[in-house]
Amino acid sequence: MDNTLTAETGALGPEDRQQIDKVRPIPRISIQAFCETEAVASPIRRAGSDRRMAKAHLKVQMGGIKAATEHFQTAPTPNLVILESKLSPLDLIAELDVLADFCDPGSKVVIIGHHNDVALYRDLINRGISEYLVAPVSVGDVMTVIGGLFVAEGAEPLGRSIAFVGAKGGVGSSTIAHNVAWSISKLFSTDVVLADLDLAFGTANINFDQDPTQGIAEALQSADRIDDVYLDRLLAQCAEHLSLLAAPSVLDRTYDFEGDAFNALIETAQRGAPAVLLDVPHVWNEWTRTVLSRADHVVITAVPDLANLRNAKNLVDTLTKIRPNDVRPFLILNQLTMPKRPEISAAEFTEPLGLEPLGEIPFDPAVFGNAANSGRMIAETDVKHASVAVFHHVAHVLTGRGEAKKAKKPGLLERFRIKS
Structure with a gap:
């Protein structure tokens, strides 16, 4: 049976529900998502309405990485940024490098891409990206990755x-x-x-x-x-x-x-x-x-x-x-x-x-x-x-934001990793 939302009822499939049931309540984090397609934006919005996300503050916007770059030039980055991109691996890295100049240290970043590329995944992780998912994604995928970053056993203290x-x-x-x-x-x-x-x-x-x-x-x-x-x-x-x-x-x-x-x-x-x-x-x-x-x-x-x-x-x-x-x-x-x-x-x-x-x-x-x-x-x-x-x-x-936007960094590693 399909594990995504059914068009008729909006209900979750059994696999999706099984994923979500394993997620502990998400703490008081701020999350902003910048999507390019409604197919990705929709499950993120659905995840935000789940009872386990009651304490979190989630905002979903369209426009992808370019919209995020424009937004964060004048606004602080939240605890978690979710970005959807249909770009090729090389173009994706180039746009992320531009965005990195406006991101505050300590923010985690999750990329939802449209290329199932192992080399891209490794490159992003080495650069400090927290996770890379391949579209399409389900509500369970979104909840699982957020839970893994903030409430999983062994996760670093949030505060x-x-x-x-x-x-x-x-x-x-x-x-x-x-x-x-x-x-x-x-x-x-x-x-x-x-x-x-x-x-x-x-x-x-x-x-x-x-x-x-x-x-x-x-x-x-x-x-x-x-x-x-x-x-x-x-x-x-x-x-x-x-x-x-x-x-x-x-x-x-x-x-x-x-x-x-x-x-x-x-x-x-x-x-x-x-x-x-x-x-x-x-x-x-x-x-x-x-x-x-x-x-x-x-x-x-x-x-x-x-x-x-x-x-x-x-x-x-x-x-x-x-x-x-x-x-x-x-x-x-x-x-x-x-x-x-x-x-x-x-x-x-x-x-x-x-x-x-x-x-x-x-x-x-x-x-x-x-x-x-x-x-x-x-x-x-x-x-x-x-x-x-x-x-x-x-x-x-x-909060570690004192020098976040004063000097350019060569890449994502120092921008997106939590600094002690």
């Missing part, structure tokens, strides 16, 4: 974990983490999970005007059985692509944790969202040390005074030592040029750290205070404020 910590209390690390989370979700239309790890005094729920009944405390209490489904029930939706794992922010008990208490939670979040931002409180114990040592990136926020410099230096030295093969921590200087306050210049502050600031944010209590008191982000209250450009820049760098 990048980014930990924000202050060099001293009150330096604005949480505010920056929240605004950067907002920027990532808005700029790239990619799903972000923001986890407030300050269970006693966390402010993420206030800053986003949320009052969830459950959050990170429940996740930690059930760490031995936490999975994607359970985590979804605990997340509060702050925006279309931004979810919050809120802290209880009450003092009815103490919050003492083992060193690996947050590991399962963070790993589960990384399987379900492309970006996981961790708002880490300004304390130093076994679990904060573990969270910071395991994060993909660490961002230290500091105010330009001597105590911050000492603490930032200790943090940078310690994290560099326990993360010898990782990128060094990033530094954001906050609350600059406060009236009547003596401060260390940015050059003097950063010289002993051996770091260049990722961002510098001026002191502006009125704008930041109004945003906090109204439960909104700076970009929502004053889109032209200087800090918004800083948050956007930080979002680009931390």
